[in-house]
Amino acid sequence: MKTSKRMRAAAAPGEKTEGSPSEKLLFGGPLVYSARWNDYRYAYFEMTLWAMALRLPRLVAFTVKLAWRAERRALWTVGLGELIRGISQAIGLIAINAVLAAVLAAGAIGHRVQSAVPAMIGVAATGIVGALANAASTSGAGRLGPKVERVATEMYLSHVIKVELAAVEDAAFQRLMDSAQYGAQASRRMVSACTGVIGSLVSFVAAAGVLTVLHPALLPLLVLMTVPRSWASLQNSRAKYGSYLRWMEHSRAGRLLSQNLTRTGPAPEIRVHGVGPFLLEHFRQMSQASEIEQARLAADAARVRLVASALTGLAAALTYAALAGLLVTGVMALSVAGTAVLAVRTGGQSLSTLVLQVNNLYEEACYVQDLERLFVDAKQWAIPEGGQPVPKTLELIRFDNVTFSYPTDNDDERRQEAEPTAASEGAPEAERPALKGVSLDIPVGKIVAFVGENGSGKTTISKLLAGLYQPDSGRILWDGVASSDLDRTEVFAQFAMVSQDFHRWPFTCRMNVAIGRPDRPADQQVLEQAAAYAGADSVVAELPRGWDTLLNKGYRGGHQISGGQWQRLGIARARYRSAPILIVDEPTSALDARAEQDVFEQIRKLADTGQTVVLITHRLASVKYADLIHVLEHGELRESGTFEELLAPTSAGVFRELYELQARQYQDAPVPAPRRPADDAVKNGGER
Ligand SMILES: Nc1ncnc2c1ncn2[C@@H]1O[C@H](COP(=O)(O)OP(=O)(O)OP(=O)(O)O)[C@@H](O)[C@H]1O
Numbered sequence: 212m213k214t215s216k217r218m219r220a221a222a223a224p225g226e227k228t229e230g231s232p233s234e235k236l237l238f239g240g241p242l243v244y245s246a247r248w249n250d251y252r253y254a255y256f257e258m259t260l261w262a263m264a265l266r267l268p269r270l271v272a273f274t275v276k277l278a279w280r281a282e283r284r285a286l287w288t289v290g291l292g293e294l295i296r297g298i299s300q301a302i303g304l305i306a307i308n309a310v311l312a313a314v315l316a317a318g319a320i321g322h323r324v325q326s327a328v329p330a331m332i333g334v335a336a337t338g339i340v341g342a343l344a345n346a347a348s349t350s351g352a353g354r355l356g357p358k359v360e361r362v363a364t365e366m367y368l369s370h371v372i373k374v375e376l377a378a379v380e381d382a383a384f385q386r387l388m389d390s391a392q393y394g395a396q397a398s399r400r401m402v403s404a405c406t407g408v409i410g411s412l413v414s415f416v417a418a419a420g421v422l423t424v425l426h427p428a429l430l431p432l433l434v435l436m437t438v439p440r441s442w443a444s445l446q447n448s449r450a451k452y453g454s455y456l457r458w459m460e461h462s463r464a465g466r467l468l469s470q471n472l473t474r475t476g477p478a479p480e481i482r483v484h485g486v487g488p489f490l491l492e493h494f495r496q497m498s499q500a501s502e503i504e505q506a507r508l509a510a511d512a513a514r515v516r517l518v519a520s521a522l523t524g525l526a527a528a529l530t531y532a533a534l535a536g537l538l539v540t541g542v543m544a545l546s547v548a549g550t551a552v553l554a555v556r557t558g559g560q561s562l563s564t565l566v567l568q569v570n571n572l573y574e575e576a577c578y579v580q581d582l583e584r585l586f587v588d589a590k591q592w593a594i595p596e597g598g599q600p601v602p603k604t605l606e607l608i609r610f611d612n613v614t615f616s617y618p619t620d621n622d623d624e625r626r627q628e629a630e631p632t633a634a635s636e637g638a639p640e641a642e643r644p645a646l647k648g649v650s651l652d653i654p655v656g657k658i659v660a661f662v663g664e665n666g667s668g669k670t671t672i673s674k675l676l677a678g679l680y681q682p683d684s685g686r687i688l689w690d691g692v693a694s695s696d697l698d699r700t701e702v703f704a705q706f707a708m709v710s711q712d713f714h715r716w717p718f719t720c721r722m723n724v725a726i727g728r729p730d731r732p733a734d735q736q737v738l739e740q741a742a743a744y745a746g747a748d749s750v751v752a753e754l755p756r757g758w759d760t761l762l763n764k765g766y767r768g769g770h771q772i773s774g775g776q777w778q779r780l781g782i783a784r785a786r787y788r789s790a791p792i793l794i795v796d797e798p799t800s801a802l803d804a805r806a807e808q809d810v811f812e813q814i815r816k817l818a819d820t821g822q823t824v825v826l827i828t829h830r831l832a833s834v835k836y837a838d839l840i841h842v843l844e845h846g847e848l849r850e851s852g853t854f855e856e857l858l859a860p861t862s863a864g865v866f867r868e869l870y871e872l873q874a875r876q877y878q879d880a881p882v883p884a885p886r887r888p889a890d891d892a893v894k895n896g897g898e899r
Pocket residue numbers: 380617618640645663664665666667668669670671672711
């Protein structure tokens with residue numbers, strides 16, 4: 212991997228923190244990283260003055276393009292407004308020069324003032340035009356800012372939703388998403404920084420032009436005055452952005468703590484288990500750690516600014532000394548010197564504003580650059596478009612020697628630096644493939660069940676089947692066509708899923724079911740059929756506003772339903788989606804005994820309609836009706852067959868063993884015989 216000089220400097224031991232006790236206790240290690248983990252992927256490493264100077268025009272063009280997409284009229288208003296303002300400022304300076312020349316000329320005072328009147332009118336007129344142009348530009352920029360942020364955020368989100376699931380689970384991509392999201396907001400601020408740059412640049416050019424006409428030696432001196440400030444701004448921006456990157460995950464974790472303290476989900480445990488004060492204490496410790504960093508940044512910035520101010524003062528003294536020299540030696544007339552002082556002041560102010568705005572632009576550009584980079588990375592991670600169509604009359608999906616490991620976090624410094632332990636010398640679970648050489652069939656139109664102990668790979672199989680991941684080796688064949696060659700959008704369209712952790716959308720009850728088919732308007736009749744199928748009709752009937760009840764307790768009118776009621780809604784959602792293959796992963800874990808029986812009965816009936824059902828469950832009795840059962844252990848297929856075949860003494864025995872374990876629980880606690888009235892009489896008599 213490429214390692215630049217700057218990267219090595221950034222990874223210097225001095226920059227690395229050991230992490231606060233809270234980080235170690237709650238998150239397993241430090242969250243403030245040396246910049247090494249970012250490698251050269253972030254703008255931080257390109258923040259040399261030269262590199263940024265080269266890059267800045269492209270980033271400005273990027274923002275202008277965003278603004279163009281957001282609202283062209285406002286963009287024109289801002290551009291023209293700033294241009295007119297600058298030009299009127301230049302004409303104003305020339306007019307002032309004319310006023311001074313007329314007033315300081317020889318002759319009677321009345322005559323001198325009279326001859327200065329047209330120039331005075333010019334000064335007033337340019338002032339009015341400048342003010343009007345400024346007002347137009349301000350209102351245009353105000354309109355443009357929010358629109359640019361919206362366009363940038365939309366672009367950001369539209370890229371993010373198209374990436375593979377593995378990207379969303381990748382820690383480095385998560386970090387890039389974090390900083391790029393900030394980039395979307397930064398693009399709004401880029402607009403005002405760009406406006407400021409254009410305005411102050413035009414003003415500066417105007418003043419510099421006038422100054423050059425007055426005397427060419429004054430211009431370099433004016434520029435010299437701004438060098439120290441530019442350097443200071445660059446230094447401070449760089450330090451700020453570098454710190455932001457190193458502390459990004461720490462800040463995210465701090466927010467996570469405060470969010471957990473205010474959300475409804477953990478609220479009961481926070482109270483009953485007394486988690487509140489515990490988390491609050493860690494929130495304080497983590498905040499204090501970042502306060503120390505903020506104080507360090509502020510102290511460094513103050514030192515840099517102090518040096519810059521001293522150098523600027525020296526440069527200003529040099530400029531005014533040169534002006535005095537020109538005046539004393541008679542090279543420059545008094546009226547011209549007066550205009551020159553004004554031009555130096557105006558030019559100096561414009562240049563200071565220009566430096567400030569370029570600095571703002573530069574600072575925001577770092578984040579916008581991360582946004583640009585996300586667009587590039589998101590394209591690399593993007594789910595491929597196009598491919599072969601899914602076979603129309605699909606008969607069989609076959610896993611052919613499939614091996615799959617979940618992507619690991621290669622950036623994890625903690626893992627890289629961890630001392631080798633006994634566990635890591637062997638094959639720790641995290642490094643064992645989730646699936647190893649799995650070959651099995653999923654016949655279409657049948658109920659296919661997957662069983663096995665926790666972590667055996669059942670859910671992983673369903674995710675590969677649905678196209679959420681691709682095998683590392685081996686193939687998943689759809690009537691002989693490898694799934695990697697199929698059009699992924701079509702593959703996704705084949706599935707409805709009720710996963711173990713299906714999402715509880717914080718929307719209305721109707722939307723929680725209708726979101727199974729977001730591409731079409733909610734059809735009330737179909738919604739009700741889906742709800743009745745999943746036994747969710749009784750849930751809806753009990754809600755205060757029926758289908759329109761908001762299932763989000765923290766909001767006005769929000770309502771909370773039980774875990775089992777949620778599960779029924781989840782099943783209704785999958786039913787409403789009405790896709791050819793239904794994946795149900797532990798569909799009844801939160802259901803009462805009666806509802807559970809109903810759901811399995813409904814699933815069984817689905818087979819009669821030709822629906823393919825992939826059923827993942829620990830309730831072994833409920834797979835009795837499955838056409839085919841696959842038994843997994845440690846990511847490998849142990850045995851396959853029907854319920855009867857797997858219970859037969861000739862089978863490998865894994866299923867039988869698990870089944871006997873479950874059956875024994877009921878045998879050990881048999882249902883007592885029904886109570887007879889005579890027993891009650893004896894009991895009551897005894898008590899008396
Ligand atoms: N997103 C993920 N990233 C990394 N590892 C994962 C991920 N999901 C699952 N694993 C790991 O893959 C292995 C198989 O997990 P999987 O969820 O497929 O098991 P399962 O048989 O469905 O288990 P359970 O019965 O507990 O639901 C486990 O070791 C698990 O830790």
